[in-house]
Amino acid sequence: MGKVLxxxxxxxxxxxxxxxxxGLYGLAENGKPADSTLLPxxxxxxxQPAPGVGQRPNGQPPGGDSLLVAPQATRVGAGEYIRMPDIYxxxxYKWVSWNDWLAKVDTMVRARLNATSVTNILGWELWNEPDWTWNTSAAGAFNDGWSRTYRAVRALDTTTPIVGPSISYYNRSWLSSFLSSAKAAGTLPDIICWHELGSPNNIAANIADYRALESSLGISPRRISINEYAATSEVDVPGRIASYVAKFERAGVESAHRAFWYEYGTMNGLxxxxxxxxxxxWLYKWYGDMAGRMVTTTPPNQTGLDGFASYDGTRKIVNVVLGNEAGTNTVRLTGIGALGPSVQVTVESTHTQSRFTAAPAATSVSSAVYRVTGDQLLVIVPNMAASDGxxxxxxxxxxxxxxxxxxxxxxxxVFRAQRLTASSxxxxxxxxxxxxATSTHSTDSYVDFVVNVPAARTYTMTIGYANGGGATATQGLAVNGGSWGAVSYPATSGWGQFGATTGTTVGLKAGYNVIRLAKGSPGFSGGTGNAELDYIQLT
Incomplete structure (x- = not known):
């Protein structure tokens, strides 16, 4: 039986x-890697690097300019943080002077503001790893430099979230000093960020400690991004990555990005x-296939076997991804009565030879019908390799x-809107x-659904929604960046009260498509009233 997840x-x-x-620097200009590898x-x-990027990571030419890759990122439903010091x-980074830096900040922000078709920017990352890249002797204390830079950005852009301090590893005392200073100055980041580049084993403790620190300083909870994760020895090891992802999901981070160690345009070796x-x-493809809700996984400890899982209640499918353990081990599933008395269980694996070796498919391990006993099931995964997923x-x-x-x-x-909960x-x-609905990049609100259909044809799209505004509302509808149509939402019993649906049709190509429902978006003059979105269904 081995260890049990x-x-x-x-x-x-x-x-x-x-x-x-x-991913950090996941995309390069000119559509690299191909959309077909990213959509799944x-x-x-x-x-991504700042507009006008000068950064030459690992001796490569500058690349990955955030504004230049934005069309591709948008096509695959991804938001972007802009890393500002990559202008160097x-x-x-080699510090020049405050005049030089503030002039560059002004140039970067204005370039972004002038890019009126770009709406996927999630935040400004003011600096990167200041715990060792900030030149205190030349630029003064980082805490003061942070506030000075924060104010320079906010003088031009009052709405885009600010991300930081992006230290190279979790350091409570460093963060305590930074947060205390930023709170006093009124320059707290909207999204707190640090890197996890050594081992996933400390992630849960680090995030719990940060939340305690935040509370002790009287700071309201920040969203958390770990925008670099996995060391060079881990980033191409599926079993190790399974442990990172599991811990990020359980800890409630908003986003986490694979670290950049090698080449642009490869999604960091994927x-x-x-x-x-x-x-x-393939491990990330399995992750991408997950739908519905993430469900609780409990590993035997923090250092070995771990995994993450989802349950799609509409299709009654459970997906579990695991790794970081050798030998024969067990997945124990509880609460699966809704799947019926018998279930089909398939197991597959993936192994990475190198980041230059193509893997055209995952490896089949087993497929069998199991009898469900007492609302639970034990699935044996034989002969696991710790490095495999x-x-x-x-x-x-x-x-x-x-x-x-x-x-x-x-x-x-979800862009410039909020994920909320309701029992209905x-x-x-x-x-x-x-x-x-002002048709500007900083306020446009929309939701992009990445969908996968078996054939090119017209599909009926049913939308679950609520509209407590008392009158019919409208949103724009676009498929794969094409022309705009409109969806109408008649008034319902109230906000956050679901059960009503509205319908339309969409022409989709076989495979992956991106469907946008928008209150405001480039090329769309704006919807009327307001509507809350529960789901879309394609038939």
Whole structure:
């Protein structure tokens, strides 16, 4: 039996937002890697270099300019953080002067403000790893420099979230000094950020300690981004990555980005030759296939076997991804009575030879029908290698719909709106406060659904929604960046009270498509009234 990973299917704890499917410098200009390799991963977000990038990581030419890659990032549903000090060519950064830096800040922010078709920017990252890259002797104390830079950005851009301090590892005393100074100055970051580049084993403790620190300083909870994770020895090891992702999901981070150690345009080693997946890509593909809600997983300890799991209640499919342990081990699933008395269980694995070696498919391990006993099931995963990733899929033996038809709004890519909860909502979640319609990059509100359909044809799209405004509301509808149509939402019984639906049709190509529902978006003059989104369903 070995070690046991327990999956409590009846204990969901958050929407499936693929928080750890992100990358530092994941994209290069000219569509690299190909969209076809990114769409299946449901890329959450990226950290990309500043407009006019000068950074030459690992001796490469400058690349990955955040504004230049924005069209591709948008096509695959990903948001971006802009890393401002990457305007400089060297790493560690070579400080010139305050006049030079503030002039560069002004230039970067104005370039972004002038890029009126770019709406996927999630935040300004003011500096990177200041705990060792900030030149205190030349620039003065970082805490003062942070506030000075913060004010320079806010003087031009009053709405885009600010991200930081992006220290190279979790350091309570460093953060305590920084947060105390920023609180006093009125320059607290909107999104708190640090890096986890050594081992996943400390992630839970670090985040718990940060929350305690935040509370002790009287600071309201910040969103957390770990925008660099996994060391060079870990980033291409699927089993190790499974442990990182599991811990990020359980800890409630908003986003996490694979660290950049090698080449631009490969999604940090997930793609080779622009279009071919590596072994680690398959682990993220399994992650991308998850829908519905993340469910609670309990590892035997923090140092070995671990995994993450989801349950899609509309298709009755459980997905479990695990690794970081050798030998024969067990996945214990509880709360699976809704799947029926018999279930089909498939197990597959993936291994990475190198970031240059293509892996055209995952490896089949087993497929069998199991009898469910007492609402639980034990799945034995034999002969595991600690470096490999494993995928367990459990579904009713009687079969499931051939493709995912329902897509929860809270699982989608959400821009300038909020994920909320309601007992009447499908899977308990929805997206509300899709309020802005000024057709500017800083206020446009929309939700992008990345969907996958089996054939090119016209589909009926049913939208679950609420509209407590008392009159019919409208939103814009666009597919794959095409022309705009409109969706109408008649008034319902109230905000956050779901059960009403409205319908339309959409023409989709076979495979992956991106469907946008918008209150405001480039090329769309803006919707009327307001509507909250529960889900879309394609039939």
């Amino acid at each position: 327990t999956v409590a299917v009846g204990s969901p704890f958050r929407p499936v937002t693929h928080v750890a499917t992100g 991963l449901k890329v959450n977000s990226l950290t 060519p060297n790493f560690p 793609v080779t030759n622009n279009t071919q997946p590596t072994g680690t890509w 494993y995928h367990v899929v459990v579904q009713p033996a009687s079969g499931v719909p051939s493709y995912q038809q329902r897509y929860e709004a809270e699982d989608a890519s 909502a499908s899977e308990g979640g929805y997206v509300g406060r899709i309020d802005n």
